[in-house]
Amino acid sequence: DGGITQSPKYLFRKEGQNVTLSCEQNLNHDAMYWYRQDPGQGLRLIYYSQIVNDFQKGDIAEGYSVSREKKESFPLTVTSAQKNPTAFYLCASSRQSSYNSPLHFGNGTRLTVT
């Protein structure tokens, strides 16, 4: 079955540590996205990538970094510079970054930083 795999499902880190969230897709999608979901704030776009080796900042990119070395993979690093890293992180992909390609979502990673 094709889909998006996010791992791990739960992640715990100490403050000051960088942490990388994995996102892999086998849908052969060109575009990939990272969103952050917080209660009462919906989904906010962190970074997105339309093609390998290229990515753009979303609305809340500060404190995060990404890479897109392979079409299938779009890992997100939450750095120690991110002031409120505890959240639910969702990865998504679409056939292309265009008007009419709906997103397919992974199951998410819940990050807790203490």
Next chain:
Amino acid sequence: AQSVSQHNHHVILSEAASLELGCNYSYGGTVNLFWYVQYPGQHLQLLLKYFSGDPLVKGIKGFEAEFIKSKFSFNLRKPSVQWSDTAEYFCAVMGTDKLIFGTGTRLQVFP
């Protein structure tokens, strides 16, 4: 800048009641509109979408939405809800190259 507003944050209904969830967007160009649903413990999935043509679109599980351009709205409706519709619903607009989501509406349906 494009944005999406969902006015109802939490809706509680009894089974068989009718549902309408509000969604307003702000974007000057051609828009493509979506409703996504997140059932408890599951990933987000597409409920329905509007690109062009008939402004009344039908989605899965008996849901429909109406695009009213003059009101910048894309409200979600269902004539008779079921307990299994309990979920969080997100309206989204695709503008240039990214999808912008609303804050979501949590729907609870009691039997």
